[in-house]
Amino acid sequence: MPTSNEIYEKVREILVDALGADESECTPDATLMGDLGAESIDFLDIVFRLEKTFNVKIPRGELFPDNIGASDPSLAKDGALTPAGVAELKKRLPYADLDKFAKDPKIENISDLFTVGMIVKFMEAKLAAAS
Amino acid sequence: MRWYWIDRFAEFVPGKHAKAIKNVTLAEEHLHDHFPGFPVMPGSLMLEGMAQTGGILLGQTSDFNEIVILAKVPNVTFHSWACPGDTLTYTANLLDVRPEGGVVECKAHVGDRLVAEAEIVFAHLDRSADSSTAAFDQKNFVFSMGLMSILDVGKAGTGAASSS
Helix, strand or coil: CCCHHHHHHHHHHHHHHHHCCCHHHCCCCCECCCCCCCCHHHHHHHHHHHHHHHCCCCCCCCCCCCCCCCCCCCCEECCEECHHHHHHHHHHCCCCCCHHHHHCCEHHHHHHHCEHHHHHHHHHHHHHHHC | CCCCCCCEEEEEECCCEEEEEEECCCCCHHHHCCCCCCCCCCHHHHHHHHHHHHHHHHHHHCCCCCCEEEEEEEEEEECCCCCCCCEEEEEEEEEEEECCEEEEEEEEEECCEEEEEEEEEEEECCHHHCHHHCCCCHHHHHHHCCCHHHHHCCCCCCCCCCCC
8 A cells, every 4th residue: 555655646746647737836735726726627637547546436526525515505505504514514525624614614615625635635545445 | 611520430449449530631621721831730620530539439338328528638749730631540549437527548640640649538518417408419419410320330440331
């Protein structure tokens, strides 16, 4: 099983290829959309590349969940997640750091949770489960 | 003008690879402006031809039930050009298929000369998210393009549709 650092190196290579990002920009805290300029369609490309590089299957919505709150009105209200919505998000995004988000749980801020570090943690857990 | 940037399939192995050809001709009006005195097939249209080859290859895996749209071209390199009289051969390999879409790699050759290569990501349009797409039937699109005969093409045929 690769070390966390090896996974980080590979994730960084994937992001350089998929987003045309600079290697130096791909720090663990960098957000995919805000800092690295990813668009929603890039998430599909990133998932393809992760599967190929690490030889794992990543089911739809496992790494990048689909619209949270869109289907259930108890999870979101007035453009922000309710406490139940934040709890649901935590369940679906166990590798993201939600502390900061919980203070201002606007739906538009969800994209800030998708960071380089989150992908690395996700892949670590995924590979540990597979080995 | 109809948006066909492949003339015919020469090989079609479902779920694996496909080969299509495009004959470049001076009858294509845009070549007279691209460029005056030096007509060459625009790279963007070569990319479209590669995407049509790969997109149909991907669409067939779901029996054209999924709406396949070109999502992204992470890599494309043009090595050379194609002039009137040239036959471009587009070879697409299906790299990955999943519920959300697929990836192909495609190369364009004139004879043995590599003209372009690209990696193309396609997405399956989510019909549940937008009711306006429900009316769009990709099967009709492929049928009306007269492209269904692609499925009659042999695995390494001459390009002629089989008589069956």
